[in-house]
Amino acid sequence: MTTTMTKPPRDAVPKESRRMLGTKAARAGGQMHAGPFAYVILALFTIGSLFPLVWTAIAASRDNQRLAETPPPFWFGSNLFDNLEIAWTDANLGEAFLNTTFVAGVSAATIVFLSTIAGFAFAKLKFKGRNALMLIVIGTMMVPPQLSVIPLYMMVAKLDWSDQLQAVILPSLVSAFGVFFMRQYLLQALPDEIIEAARVDGASSWRVVWHVVFPAARPAMAVLGMLMFVQTWNDFLWPFLVLTQNGNPTVQVAVAGLGRGYTPDQSLIMAGALLGTLPLLIVFAIFGKQIVGGIMQGAVKG
16 A cells, blocks of 8 residues: 655745745755845946946047036047047057067966966975975065065166066066965865876876876966966056056056146047957956856865
8 A cells, every 4th residue: 555645735834944945955056046136236236347447438439628527428429439549549559469468478378387386386295394485475475566666677777678578577477376376276176196196107297297287277277367467467567667658568558658748638548548458358258257167166176
């Protein structure tokens, strides 16, 4: 004799019990739906994040006289493409884009390569003074970068690298943040058993790095590379000190030379800033999903 159990109707289940069941289902992997308040908060944050970019485009589409009026314009004008063309020509942004892409690409690639190797050493290799060296690396992150400007400038002057791209590339080839970032990722994402298995198979240290560490660290390397590329692209202080607008400018140095005069032309400055931001927006639009996926993969493994 078999007994069949029927599911009780929804009304027969108390409200508190349904709430607890819903919470358990969400913890077990079910989807949780946001309420209206969450959507309002997200909408406000989205508007606040996009407002500076939209305002830059609006200001770039107006003239300097209209921007000086009160209240300022809150919609696009008809001078956008004219101002973009003038800014592109006056600031020599074509050469600046090539210089900045080269500098940011070399710096990002070198930082990712060296940080992954150093992060692997600090995370998985046993050697004397490992913790002390890691504390020193972390301690360098607390030193303001402005303190290194004078000795760096003296070194560049002795090397006769003024107004040359290597003067910008050399100080950005290593990153304490990159070493710390890769160490924290590899501590969880790279099991010790895989390294031991590679050692048993006769793999050397460099072969372990190439065939084990780099594939395991690929998501974090992509995220770190993008962060370092954006940081180098937006760097202003040091390139402004060692480069000139008429020599080998980066984007930030070239934009800084726009609108000079007794009354700076804010519309041209905004047009140059908009042009300097567009490549980063395009990169994020293309690789944003991979970047977020790499961050989430590292978070799940952690």
